[in-house]
Amino acid sequence: MKKKLLSLPNFLFIFLIFALLTPNVRETDSPIVLILVIIGIEVIYIAYMIKNDVFRQGKNIVTVLFVLFLIWQLATSKFNLVNQVLFPAPENVFYVFVTQWKLILTGILSSLRLLALGFFYSLVFGISLGLIVGWIPVLRETIYPIAKVLSPIPPIVYTPYVIALMPTFSSASILVIFLGIFWPTFMNMINGVSAIDKNIIDSARSMNVSTPTMLFKIILPYSLPGIMDGLTISVSFSFMILTAAEMIGATSGLGYFVQKFAAYSDYTKELTGIIVIGVVVAAINYLLRVVRKLVIKWKPLV
Amino acid sequence: MSKIEIKDLSLEYGQEDKTFLALDHINLNIEEGEFVCILGPSGCGKSTLLSTLSGLSDPPKTGGVYIDGQKVEGPGKSRSVVFQNYSLLPWKTAANNIVFALNQVDKKGKKEAKRALALQYLKKVGLEGFEDKLPDELSGGMKQRVAIARALAVDPEIILMDEPFGAIDPKNRLQLQELLLKLWQSEKKAKTIVFITHDIDEAVLLADRIVFMTPKNVRADLKVEFPRPRIKEDLYKNQDFIFFRNHLVGLFYANIGEQIGGEEVVI
Numbered sequence: 001m002k003k004k005l006l007s008l009p010n011f012l013f014i015f016l017i018f019a020l021l022t023p024n025v026r027e028t029d030s031p032i033v034l035i036l037v038i039i040g041i042e043v044i045y046i047a048y049m050i051k052n053d054v055f056r057q058g059k060n061i062v063t064v065l066f067v068l069f070l071i072w073q074l075a076t077s078k079f080n081l082v083n084q085v086l087f088p089a090p091e092n093v094f095y096v097f098v099t100q101w102k103l104i105l106t107g108i109l110s111s112l113r114l115l116a117l118g119f120f121y122s123l124v125f126g127i128s129l130g131l132i133v134g135w136i137p138v139l140r141e142t143i144y145p146i147a148k149v150l151s152p153i154p155p156i157v158y159t160p161y162v163i164a165l166m167p168t169f170s171s172a173s174i175l176v177i178f179l180g181i182f183w184p185t186f187m188n189m190i191n192g193v194s195a196i197d198k199n200i201i202d203s204a205r206s207m208n209v210s211t212p213t214m215l216f217k218i219i220l221p222y223s224l225p226g227i228m229d230g231l232t233i234s235v236s237f238s239f240m241i242l243t244a245a246e247m248i249g250a251t252s253g254l255g256y257f258v259q260k261f262a263a264y265s266d267y268t269k270e271l272t273g274i275i276v277i278g279v280v281v282a283a284i285n286y287l288l289r290v291v292r293k294l295v296i297k298w299k300p301l302v
Numbered sequence: 303m304s305k306i307e308i309k310d311l312s313l314e315y316g317q318e319d320k321t322f323l324a325l326d327h328i329n330l331n332i333e334e335g336e337f338v339c340i341l342g343p344s345g346c347g348k349s350t351l352l353s354t355l356s357g358l359s360d361p362p363k364t365g366g367v368y369i370d371g372q373k374v375e376g377p378g379k380s381r382s383v384v385f386q387n388y389s390l391l392p393w394k395t396a397a398n399n400i401v402f403a404l405n406q407v408d409k410k411g412k413k414e415a416k417r418a419l420a421l422q423y424l425k426k427v428g429l430e431g432f433e434d435k436l437p438d439e440l441s442g443g444m445k446q447r448v449a450i451a452r453a454l455a456v457d458p459e460i461i462l463m464d465e466p467f468g469a470i471d472p473k474n475r476l477q478l479q480e481l482l483l484k485l486w487q488s489e490k491k492a493k494t495i496v497f498i499t500h501d502i503d504e505a506v507l508l509a510d511r512i513v514f515m516t517p518k519n520v521r522a523d524l525k526v527e528f529p530r531p532r533i534k535e536d537l538y539k540n541q542d543f544i545f546f547r548n549h550l551v552g553l554f555y556a557n558i559g560e561q562i563g564g565e566e567v568v569i
């Protein structure tokens with residue numbers, strides 16, 4: 001236990017707090033938010049360390065994180081080695097959470113709402129249409145080649161067009177996310193249906209199952225692990241599409257937040273926005289992993 | 303009328319110019335309550351023949367299969383199938399795999415009643431206490447026990463088994479063979495079993511009748527007269543058994559020069 005407490009992240013932690021509490025060359029906002037964030041990371045780190053014997057990965061991640069914070073703080077606030085406008089102090093970037101919390105919070109909620117809706121529709125349609133098209137040979141032979149041409153078009157290409165086309169920005173972003181996620185889900189599903197273990201299909205057929213049972217009680221659960229894995233990629237991807245769309249035409253949301261301050265060359269707030277987006281994506285991915293563990297207790301065959 | 307009548311059955315794989323004739327004008331009758339083993343080297347068409355009985359195959363090129371005089375056009379309640387690779391749904395527990403099968407034959411019945419029935423059949427195959435295990439958590443032999451329980455639970459008239467013990471180690475295989483015989487004999491009205499194997503000893507131990515296949519066709523149809531219950535060790539001491547077994551081995555090898563080549567033959 002003692003040896004664990006003497007690990008590198010803990011030294012870095014003390015060093016960071018010390019750096020934040022001692023006088024700086026550059027004048028900054030209060031370091032309180034940054035200190036709270038760092039303490040938060042340290043608390044999580046210690047909690048994990050106590051629970052798990054082997055925790056090398058977490059240790060390395062926290063080390064890198066703290067080193068980055070330290071370099072950032074020393075180069076800006078502490079010794080003022082870099083341009084003030086282009087490289088804002090970390091204290092300032094995190095203090096934006098205090099001054100702009102309302103805008104950030106509404107931004108997160110607004111982005112998450114659009115994301116959830118677009119995601120929901122694309123999953124429902126992508127999975128069910130993919131199942132049906134994949135299962136019925138005539139449909140698969142006709143639609144798969146067409147879909148193969150349409151699916152690789154990057155959504156960013158038609159985003160401005162969709163925004164111009166749709167009556168509201170919300171509907172436009174939902175459609176853009178829908179198109180971005182629908183194609184990979186749909187294609188994956190079609191491929192999944194044809195790749196499914198033939199023994200399972202034969203066994204189900206020998207029980208004389210109906211087509212809906214075959215699709216939704218055999219093939220769908222069989223494909224679920226693959227779908228869940230795909231989701232992790234899709235979430236990050238759709239968040240990219242959404243923030244891009246928001247930067248073009250929104251009046252709220254995280255992309256809007258970032259875009260608005262970039263336009264004023266307020267790089268402090270822009271960095272805050274970028275950090276928020278990163279944290280939100282990471283949180284969603286973490287949540288998906290937890291859900292996957294809860295839902296899928298069996299090892300996929302392939 | 304026999305329970306199962308195979309009349310002038312031919313089946314072709316592939317389409318148009320690339321076809322392969324897997325069964326060539328087969329005729330065979332199987333009686334109600336009979337335990338028939340279909341024996342033959344791998345690749346001779348045993349699985350194909352079974353798939354025409356289960357209704358999983360494409361329509362035959364000529365002839366057909368008749369069960370109680372009715373032509374087989376697809377899978378049906380009257381038959382259940384046990385495959386070599388267990389074919390349990392990996393996301394369902396042992397009990398739920400059986401309940402799923404029960405749901406397919408009886409859409410209405412109560413959930414609790416079906417679960418109770420599933421547990422009863424798991425007990426019959428010696429898996430009491432394993433009802434809530436996922437297939438991943440069971441050994442091959444245990445998975446096949448679940449598959450047998452599932453096949454029996456739906457109370458079919460005919461059970462079709464395609465090398466069900468082929469992937470199981472010898473010790474467990476013998477246990478499963480004995481279990482299958484016990485279950486078959488304990489039914490009030492004996493079920494008709496069509497059991498595919500390429501293991502001669504397995505066929506002699508289990509069957510009332512052995513149908514020996516050569517590629518595409520039936521070569522011999524032999525009654526197995528040894529009294530039941532048959533004990534494997536006793537059979538090996540029996541002169542008649544040794545004679546009968548040698549005859550079957552002879553049938554296997556009669557074919558070997560022309561057909562098998564590099565393929566594995568289990569004797």
Ligand SMILES: Nc1ncnc2c1ncn2[C@@H]1O[C@H](COP(=O)(O)OP(=O)(O)O)[C@@H](O)[C@H]1O
Pocket residue numbers: 315316322324342343344345346347348349350351
């Ligand atoms: N789906 C298929 N398409 C084409 N040929 C097949 C197919 N299934 C089996 N065959 C061929 O039919 C023959 C009989 O196969 P099978 O019935 O599986 O034999 P067995 O079960 O006796 O080993 C083999 O030569 C095999 O290659």
Ligand SMILES: [Mg+2]
Pocket residue numbers: 345348349350464
């Ligand atoms: Mg076979």
